[in-house]
Amino acid sequence: MATMDTSDVDTSVMKPFLARVLLRSPLDETEQAAILALPTRTSTIPANWDIVSLGEDTDHACLVVAGIVGRCEQTANGDRQITALHIPGDMADLHSVVLPKTSWALNALAVSTIARIKHRDIVALCECYPAIARAFWRDCAVDASILAGWAVGIGRRSAKARLTHLICELQCRYSAIGVATDEGFEWRMSQAQVGDLLGLTAVHVNRMIAAINRDGMARLLERRLTIIDWPALKAAAEFDPAYLHLQRQSEPERMHLASG
Amino acid sequence: MATMDTSDVDTSVMKPFLARVLLRSPLDETEQAAILALPTRTSTIPANWDIVSLGEDTDHACLVVAGIVGRCEQTANGDRQITALHIPGDMADLHSVVLPKTSWALNALAVSTIARIKHRDIVALCECYPAIARAFWRDCAVDASILAGWAVGIGRRSAKARLTHLICELQCRYSAIGVATDEGFEWRMSQAQVGDLLGLTAVHVNRMIAAINRDGMARLLERRLTIIDWPALKAAAEFDPAYLHLQRQSEPERMHLASG
DNA sequence: CGGGACTTTGAGGTAGATCAAAAAGTGTGG
DNA sequence: CCACACTTTTTGATCTACCTCAAAGTCCCG
Numbered sequence: 001m002a003t004m005d006t007s008d009v010d011t012s013v014m015k016p017f018l019a020r021v022l023l024r025s026p027l028d029e030t031e032q033a034a035i036l037a038l039p040t041r042t043s044t045i046p047a048n049w050d051i052v053s054l055g056e057d058t059d060h061a062c063l064v065v066a067g068i069v070g071r072c073e074q075t076a077n078g079d080r081q082i083t084a085l086h087i088p089g090d091m092a093d094l095h096s097v098v099l100p101k102t103s104w105a106l107n108a109l110a111v112s113t114i115a116r117i118k119h120r121d122i123v124a125l126c127e128c129y130p131a132i133a134r135a136f137w138r139d140c141a142v143d144a145s146i147l148a149g150w151a152v153g154i155g156r157r158s159a160k161a162r163l164t165h166l167i168c169e170l171q172c173r174y175s176a177i178g179v180a181t182d183e184g185f186e187w188r189m190s191q192a193q194v195g196d197l198l199g200l201t202a203v204h205v206n207r208m209i210a211a212i213n214r215d216g217m218a219r220l221l222e223r224r225l226t227i228i229d230w231p232a233l234k235a236a237a238e239f240d241p242a243y244l245h246l247q248r249q250s251e252p253e254r255m256h257l258a259s260g
Numbered sequence: 261m262a263t264m265d266t267s268d269v270d271t272s273v274m275k276p277f278l279a280r281v282l283l284r285s286p287l288d289e290t291e292q293a294a295i296l297a298l299p300t301r302t303s304t305i306p307a308n309w310d311i312v313s314l315g316e317d318t319d320h321a322c323l324v325v326a327g328i329v330g331r332c333e334q335t336a337n338g339d340r341q342i343t344a345l346h347i348p349g350d351m352a353d354l355h356s357v358v359l360p361k362t363s364w365a366l367n368a369l370a371v372s373t374i375a376r377i378k379h380r381d382i383v384a385l386c387e388c389y390p391a392i393a394r395a396f397w398r399d400c401a402v403d404a405s406i407l408a409g410w411a412v413g414i415g416r417r418s419a420k421a422r423l424t425h426l427i428c429e430l431q432c433r434y435s436a437i438g439v440a441t442d443e444g445f446e447w448r449m450s451q452a453q454v455g456d457l458l459g460l461t462a463v464h465v466n467r468m469i470a471a472i473n474r475d476g477m478a479r480l481l482e483r484r485l486t487i488i489d490w491p492a493l494k495a496a497a498e499f500d501p502a503y504l505h506l507q508r509q510s511e512p513e514r515m516h517l518a519s520g
Numbered sequence: 521c522g523g524g525a526c527t528t529t530g531a532g533g534t535a536g537a538t539c540a541a542a543a544a545g546t547g548t549g550g
Numbered sequence: 551c552c553a554c555a556c557t558t559t560t561t562g563a564t565c566t567a568c569c570t571c572a573a574a575g576t577c578c579c580g
Contacts, residue, residue, distance in 0.1 A: 073408065073412045133397070134358055144404040460569090
């Protein structure tokens with residue numbers, strides 16, 4: 001079992017989530033306060049543990065407080081495909097509020113701490129504040145938009161383009177929550193996990209990382225990604241951050257200048 | 261331009277949509293009446309026309325009344341990937357209510373008739389009836405669930421498995437709206453379109469169709485799909501209809517018996 | 521009856537898979 | 551602080567599913 005270092009009601013874990021919601025949806029004081037007041041139960045999950053297992057019928061949603069979480073599906077012969085990636089501030093399975101019986105597992109790709117929030121509390125909030133309902137629905141729509149972008153990559157782009165695209169996406173998402181600088185960010189996934197994300201083999205991921213390092217677009221070494229040539233990276237990935245719906249925070253300043 | 265055979269407020273076009281919503285979400289009389297009363301503007305779209313073009317900022321959602329509609333994204337070198345498929349009764353871009361600026365196009369894959377519904381009317385409904393808001397949010401979550409299933413297929417399954425999976429999905433979705441019988445349904449897509457859906461070449465789709473015909477699982481000839489061996493098809497596709505969230509209507513009677 | 525879109529078939533090429541094994545890192549308990 | 555087991559990364563060699571290019575055949579509609 002996961003080590004269940006559970007603490008109790010703690011409004012501070014909701015703050016990063018609220019901040020991310022506010023990037024996309026305006027909410028007034030009362031609505032914001034209502035979100036912050038949601039009761040949570042926090043726990044630490046070791047790497048490679050399922051937070052929610054396949055086919056489980058949940059009564060709560062999982063907010064990522066720290067670490068990194070993937071939504072994983074599996075094919076009969078054991079191949080895994082990750083269909084969503086969640087970083088701190090993301091509600092990993094907000095959709096479970098309206099669809100409690102999911103057909104995927106939620107897996108901690110590295111040690112993570114997550115806060116559980118009861119569906120009934122979220123539903124109550126939505127019934128009371130239509131703006132919150134809309135904000136949550138919008139967040140789910142953005143998740144779908146990101147997934148659609150991945151589908152295009154997996155279906156139609158080369159391995160190198162997929163990898164550079166992932167790097168660009170993470171750079172934007174991490175810098176939106178203030179965890180990436182213009183120089184890069186901490187890379188928390190093994191090459192096998194990246195393969196499961198991109199629909200590739202771990203071996204091939206390794207070779208593509210080597211190629212990107214060689215090309216001098218970025219450097220991925222010792223679990224740290226360093227951006228070296230952002231415009232080249234964007235171009236190789238055909239990256240346009242619009243689908244992330246993170247507005248002005250989507251790209252660090254320097255990148256805006258560089259990309260024009 | 262598309263031929264704009266627009267009629268006015270017509271409650272009958274909403275009925276199939278309501279029926280599909282009710283498969284997933286219970287709504288009371290008043291709520292149902294409110295949905296049926298939504299004002300619509302119907303038009304006919306020729307094959308291969310964009311109903312909503314890329315990056316457009318829409319003020320309405322599109323309900324598919326007849327035909328077949330795809331959500332299409334494109335890569336820089338012109339390769340197309342279809343990330344959602346909508347059949348009659350589907351609201352093709354319900355998510356645009358909360359995310360009006362989309363990064364994809366809505367394309368009529370064959371002659372289609374669609375009914376446009378103003379976002380502001382839908383929003384008004386959601387503010388008034390939280391149950392409707394929840395039902396619409398849920399519908400979007402199901403779309404995302406379907407897309408996730410495709411991502412797994414594109415990333416991890418063989419061409420033949422992807423094609424059989426698509427056949428199974430369409431058989432279930434069409435039979436849920438009473439358009440497929442146990443014998444099969446009308447196939448409305450060209451092989452090139454199927455390729456864009458599955459992340460394959462039209463040529464390879466052609467060969468896989470030939471293989472499936474040869475295997476005797478199904479017969480796809482002259483724009484008609486005939487199911488021959490449903491259990492074999494399901495097995496080849498590793499198909500489990502749970503992700504479609506269509507409950508008991510998901511599979512025709514015979515198939516339940518056959519699949520046990 | 522002619523032009524365009526779709527399907528079918530063939531031959532050959534390639535991106536990425538598979539299999540295998542060495543090298544480097546990581547953590548645990550003694 | 552070391553020794554042992556385990557996971558992750560790296561490299562090499564070979565294979566194959568699917569792509570590309572090309573051309574013929576078929577269907578459909580005006």
